[in-house]
Amino acid sequence: MTFTVSLNHFIFVSAILFSLGIYAVLTRRNAIMVLMGIELILNSANINFVAFSRYAGMDVNGHLAAIFVIFLAACEAAVALAIVLNIYKQFNTVNVDEVSTMKD
Amino acid sequence: MLNLYDYIFYFFAIVILGSSFVVVFSRNIVHSAFALLFTFFGVAGFYVLLSADFLAITQLLVYVGGILVLLLFGVMLTNNIVNVEIKSGTMQTLPASLIAALIAGLLCGIFYVSNWYLVPTTPELLNNTTAVAIGYAFITTWILPFEVASVVLLVAMIGAVIIARREKAPEVE
Known part of the structure; x- marks a missing residue:
């Protein structure tokens, strides 16, 4: 393990970012914080795509996969926020553990 | 150095x-x-x-x-x-932090012991702009995912507008 930057350094950062995102998704009660955790996870996946593409001969296919991830993240954020707004209108809260009408 | x-x-x-x-x-x-x-x-x-x-x-x-x-x-x-x-607020912090630490350790361990297949690149390749190559790849190899992604974007936009504008439903009993 040297301090000169190589592929491993990038994917270590992305691994830590991924587990931070998992922690946010698991612990936060606010639905918007859960969405922010999902954005962290998607960003860490993107770092991996681009890092592997750079260190495997600058192949551009990894960049395309990352662009599709960004597309889908934008769609997911728009639809999820619309659903969260509807939940807020209906239940007057966005805490994911209080919206349990279907469970009762 | x-x-x-x-x-x-x-x-x-x-x-x-x-x-x-x-x-x-x-x-x-x-x-x-x-x-x-x-x-x-x-x-x-x-x-x-x-x-x-x-x-x-x-x-x-x-x-x-x-x-x-x-x-x-x-x-x-x-x-x-x-x-x-x-x-x-937060909930279940202890099991969640255990799971997150486990995932981080596991991933870092796997990354550390793995022997990745690396291809050395030339400085000319790294200094080139990628926009041209991405554009060619979009309209050749990735044409089907590209079209599907555009439809998905349209569906998500219309769906988000319809969901967010819905009037308040009658109260749940």
Whole structure:
């Protein structure tokens, strides 16, 4: 393990970012914080795509996969926020553990 | 011997990890949303370091300009600012931190022992712009995913508008 930057350094950062995102998704009660955790996870996946593409001969296919991830993240954020707004209108809260009408 | 590239890498790594710690552990949801801005900027810096210029610009346009503003609107529309409810609670912190630490350790261990297949690149390849190659790949190899993605974007846009504009449903019994 040297301090000169190589592929491993990038994917270590992305691994830590991924587990931070998992922690946010698991612990936060606010639905918007859960969405922010999902954005962290998607960003860490993107770092991996681009890092592997750079260190495997600058192949551009990894960049395309990352662009599709960004597309889908934008769609997911728009639809999820619309659903969260509807939940807020209906239940007057966005805490994911209080919206349990279907469970009762 | 560390050169300028390494120093810039460590700067961006500290920006990403520090601001994402603030995102995850801050009690105030507005602070989390603003720390997310610095995480996205740091990731864009990583893309520049990895010589992915087009992707860095896309990251800034879509994440910082689009998704982050959307999240901030969500925060503003769903929290009564007059209430104290803007603090967002946490639950099950101990098992969740165990799971997160386990995942981080496992991933880092796998990355450390793996022998990746690496191809050395030439400086000319790294200094070229990637936009031309990405454009060719979009209309040749990736034409079907590209068209599907455009339909998905349209469906998501219409769906989000319809869902968000729905009138209040009758009260649940």
